[in-house]
Amino acid sequence: MENGIEIKNLNYGALFHDFQLKVKKGTFLSLIGRNGCGKSMLVKMILGFISVDATILVDGFALNKKNKKQIRKKIGVVFETPDRNFVAETPREDMIAFLRNIGYSQKEIQKQIEDFSKELEIQDLLDCSVSSLSGGEKQLVALATALLHKPSILLLDDAFSMLDGVKKEKMLKWIKKLNREKKVTVIQITNNMEDTLYGNEIAVIDNQKIILQGSKETVFQEERLLQQAGLELPFMASLSMKLKFYDLIDTVILDMDQMVNVLWK
Amino acid sequence: MEVKFKDVNYTYDKVNYEKKEVLKDINITFADGKITGIVGASGAGKTTMLELIDALLLPSTGSIQVGKFVIEKKKNIKNINELRFQVGLVFQSPEEQMFENSVRDELEMGLKFYHYKLDKKEERVLDALKMVGLDSSYLDKNPQKLSQGEKRKIAIASILMINPNVLMLDEPTIGLDPESKQSLIKLLRILKNRFHKTILIASHDTDFLLSIVDDVVVLHRKKIVMQGNKYDVFKETKQLKQYGIKAPHIIEFSNIVLNKKNVRLGYRDEIKDLMKDIYRHVK
Numbered sequence: 250m251e252n253g254i255e256i257k258n259l260n261y262g263a264l265f266h267d268f269q270l271k272v273k274k275g276t277f278l279s280l281i282g283r284n285g286c287g288k289s290m291l292v293k294m295i296l297g298f299i300s301v302d303a304t305i306l307v308d309g310f311a312l313n314k315k316n317k318k319q320i321r322k323k324i325g326v327v328f329e330t331p332d333r334n335f336v337a338e339t340p341r342e343d344m345i346a347f348l349r350n351i352g353y354s355q356k357e358i359q360k361q362i363e364d365f366s367k368e369l370e371i372q373d374l375l376d377c378s379v380s381s382l383s384g385g386e387k388q389l390v391a392l393a394t395a396l397l398h399k400p401s402i403l404l405l406d407d408a409f410s411m412l413d414g415v416k417k418e419k420m421l422k423w424i425k426k427l428n429r430e431k432k433v434t435v436i437q438i439t440n441n442m443e444d445t446l447y448g449n450e451i452a453v454i455d456n457q458k459i460i461l462q463g464s465k466e467t468v469f470q471e472e473r474l475l476q477q478a479g480l481e482l483p484f485m486a487s488l489s490m491k492l493k494f495y496d497l498i499d500t501v502i503l504d505m506d507q508m509v510n511v512l513w514k
Numbered sequence: 515m516e517v518k519f520k521d522v523n524y525t526y527d528k529v530n531y532e533k534k535e536v537l538k539d540i541n542i543t544f545a546d547g548k549i550t551g552i553v554g555a556s557g558a559g560k561t562t563m564l565e566l567i568d569a570l571l572l573p574s575t576g577s578i579q580v581g582k583f584v585i586e587k588k589k590n591i592k593n594i595n596e597l598r599f600q601v602g603l604v605f606q607s608p609e610e611q612m613f614e615n616s617v618r619d620e621l622e623m624g625l626k627f628y629h630y631k632l633d634k635k636e637e638r639v640l641d642a643l644k645m646v647g648l649d650s651s652y653l654d655k656n657p658q659k660l661s662q663g664e665k666r667k668i669a670i671a672s673i674l675m676i677n678p679n680v681l682m683l684d685e686p687t688i689g690l691d692p693e694s695k696q697s698l699i700k701l702l703r704i705l706k707n708r709f710h711k712t713i714l715i716a717s718h719d720t721d722f723l724l725s726i727v728d729d730v731v732v733l734h735r736k737k738i739v740m741q742g743n744k745y746d747v748f749k750e751t752k753q754l755k756q757y758g759i760k761a762p763h764i765i766e767f768s769n770i771v772l773n774k775k776n777v778r779l780g781y782r783d784e785i786k787d788l789m790k791d792i793y794r795h796v797k
Contacts, residue, residue, distance in 0.1 A: 283691045284663030329662055329689075384606065385556035407662070410688045411606075413555045413718045414760025440663065440691045443721070443763070479693035484721070484763035484785070491789050497796055505770050512796050513775045 252308045253434055254295060254402065259303035264290060266457040272450075274308070274401075277428040277435040279445040282454030283479030288438045289329055292406050296321055308401065322351055325395035327408035329438075331387030340382075340390040341375040348397055365393045368423075384411035392420065396427075403427075405437040409444070421447040442483040446503055453478050466501050515581040515600060515679040515712050517544040517567055522576035524562055536562045538736040540576070549706055549713040551723035551744065554733030555758030560716035561606060563733070564682045567714070568603045569594060580680065602678035606685045608665035609658075617643075617668055618653040624676045642671040647697040662689035670698075681705060682714045687722050699726050724748060724762040725783055732757060745781040764788060 252274035259268035264287040272278050282288055293299045295307065297317030305312040307320045328334050337343040341362065348358045366372045371389050374382060382390065388411050395403065403424070409417045425447045428435050437448060445451050445465065452462040455478035461468055468475070469486040482490065485508065489501040492512070502508045522540040525533050537559045544550050552560050565571045566578055569585045578585040583597045591597060605611050614620040621639045640650060646667040652660075657668050666689050673681065687695055703726065705711045717723055723730065723744070730747040732740035734757040740747050748754070751761040751769050761769075768779045768788070779791040 284689070284694055285661045289661070383556050407689060411556070411685070411718075413758045414720065415755055415758045416555070417718075418760060440689060441719075442692060479691050481692040481696075484767075487785055488767070488788070491785060492792070495789070495793060497792070505767055506774070508767075509770055509774050512792065513771075513777065 254308075254436070255304075255306040256291070256294070257304040257306070259294070259301060259305075261287070261290070261294075261301055261303075264457060268303075268458050270452060270459055270462075272434060272436060272452075274434050275428070275432040276450050277425065277448035278437070278450045278452055279448045280436055280438045280452050280454065281440075281442070281445065281478075281480055284440070286454045286479075287457075288454060289406050292326065292328070292404050292436075292438065295404065296324065296326060322398065323400055324402045324404060325398065325400035326404040327388065327391045327395050327406060329406040329408075329410075331384055331391055331411070334387070334391035334394065335379045338378060339376050340371070340379065340394070343379070343390075344375075344394050344397055347394060351398055353398075361397045365396055369393045369420075385413065385416065388412060389416075389420075400433070402434045403436070405435065405439075407438055407440060410441075442481055446483055446485070453480065455479075465503065469501055516546040516579070517680060517712065517714070518542075518579040519563075519566075520577050520579070522566065522573045522578060524559075524566060524571065525574045526571075535736055537566075537733075540738060542731060542738060542741065544712060544714060545729070546712055547706065547710045548728045549702065549715065549726055551720075551727040551730045552714060552716040552733065553718070553720065553723070553730060553754075553759050558733040558758075559736050560733055561684050564603055564684055564714060564716055567680065567682060568601050569597055570603070599676055600678055601680045601682065602673035602676055603682045604666075604669050604673050604684060604686060606688070608662070608669040611669055611672070612657050612665065615656050615658075616653065617655050617657050620657050620668060621672050621675050624672055638675060642674045645674055645701055646671045647694060663691055663694055666690060667694065670701075678711070680712045680714070682716075684716045685718065686715065687717060687719045695722060702726050718759075720748065720760060720762045721764075724765065732759065734758075749781055 254272045256270040259265045280288055294301050295305060297312050308323055310316060310320060312320055335343055337346055344362050345358055348361060366375055369389055369392060371393055374386055374390055388408055392408060409420055421444060424435060427433050451465055451468040452459050461471055461474055469482055472482055472490060475481060485503045486501060492498045498511055502511060519540045519542045522537060524537040525535045527533055552563060554560050566573055567580060569591060572587045574587060581600055583591060585591060612620055614623055618639060621642055643652060648667055657665060686698060702713060706713060727744050730744045731738055732747060748761050748765045751766050754761050765781055768781055771777050771779050777795050779788060782788045
């Protein structure tokens with residue numbers, strides 16, 4: 250497999266044993282598992298923040314001490330705790346420092362910041378003190394910063410947990426579009442099963458390994474495995490499974506309008 | 515214990531002497547022994563509302579009555595520590611209320627701080643952990659090193675240690691996996707039904723709120739714009755969207771069926787109840 254992300258033979262204390270994960274380039278994967286299963290650790294490992302007994306391949310390159318800085322340039326990341334994403338006083342200063350650090354010119358920096366802040370509607374937040382921003386605002390700014398250098402891989406660790414429902418839906422749709430149109434590989438770690446509907450693949454962590462990986466439809470068939478892993482089905486998947494059981498529909502339907510049309514032909 | 519807001523406004527002074535209005539004309543009673551959800555877009559004032567009830571903030575005008583306590587700007591609350599035992603607030607960021615190096619110390623800290631004498635401290639510590647689905651192996655762990663979800667559970671447990679009459683949770687489901695959310699729902703039901711606690715939950719997660727609350731209050735741009743029984747509020751999906759709020763999925767589905775096919779399914783909490791309605795109408 251040339252591109253995307255691959256983790257081979259990962260062993261890490263009590264968290265991971267013989268752990269393998271393959272994410273093909275251009276996939277939008279939701280990585281799910283119960284609290285404490287190590288989801289956030291994987292993000293740090295892929296970025297080379299933790300040395301591990303494993304082979305980690307990013308776009309074909311095996312991660313090591315020498316190349317980790319280069320590899321990080323391909324990746325945009327939004328960490329779980331919004332505060333960890335910031336070093337400077339204001340979002341704008343943070344973005345400028347970040348881009349300058351990877352070699353962007355003054356002009357390019359200005360353009361990137363303008364484009365992305367407009368896209369994510371955060372222009373008003375750019376010059377506020379980071380400490381005055383709400384959790385949700387920090388998450389939006391962190392997302393914009395993660396995208397500034399046009400990464401080919403986006404790692405989102407519970408990146409929208411503090412956004413209100415309408416805003417979160419907007420952001421997830423935007424990420425879906427980014428994945429589809431620009432072929433950015435996306436790995437989203439989430440505790441909210443409804444978020445998995447925006448991606449195209451799901452991988453489930455349990456007992457130190459990936460126990461299930463595949464398309465949404467495939468994974469949603471395995472309700473018992475999901476429950477054993479501390480998870481559950483999103484609403485439409487759960488409704489589909491029950492309707493299928495009573496022979497009211499034939500396949501899993503994840504779109505509400507479609508479901509209504511099928512049930513009341 | 516009832517909580518009553520009377521003509522409450524809250525404005526705070528920003529660093530550069532600008533004033534920021536956060537809550538305006540708030541008049542509401544949170545009924546004793548009920549669970550109320552507070553929803554609203556980020557910045558609508560949910561957290562501030564909870565902080566006023568805990569007297570972490572004082573209203574600029576108006577008053578908040580919490581049982582026999584009255585919280586007002588110009589009056590000092592006598593025995594404020596007593597209020598702090600009646601009202602417990604679990605913060606949005608668990609780190610903000612964690613200071614100790616072990617879970618045990620964290621759980622006992624609230625009791626120490628308020629000079630609360632308790633005979634069977636160890637028993638209560640284990641009970642509090644059990645209530646949030648954690649076992650005794652957590653006692654010697656460093657809370658700062660736990661996962662976000664685990665931290666959140668410890669924060670809830672530490673508030674349960676002081677056994678308040680009014681329990682407030684600010685975005686309690688952020689970072690919780692589905693299994694933990696279900697455990698939290700079960701715990702809240704016990705706290706309401708068996709222990710008659712008054713519970714307020716500020717949350718974006720309307721699916722979670724639907725499964726546990728009795729009533730809902732909607733904040734939008736500093737004011738209360740909707741309030742009432744959860745079904746009456748959540749069924750107004752279009753209006754809620756304008757306020758930045760996504761209605762629970764199961765309610766949204768019933769609305770789509772009504773609007774597209776003119777079929778009235780009930781507004782239900784759980785799929786198994788909705789299934790009965792669907793089956794009846796489709797067959």
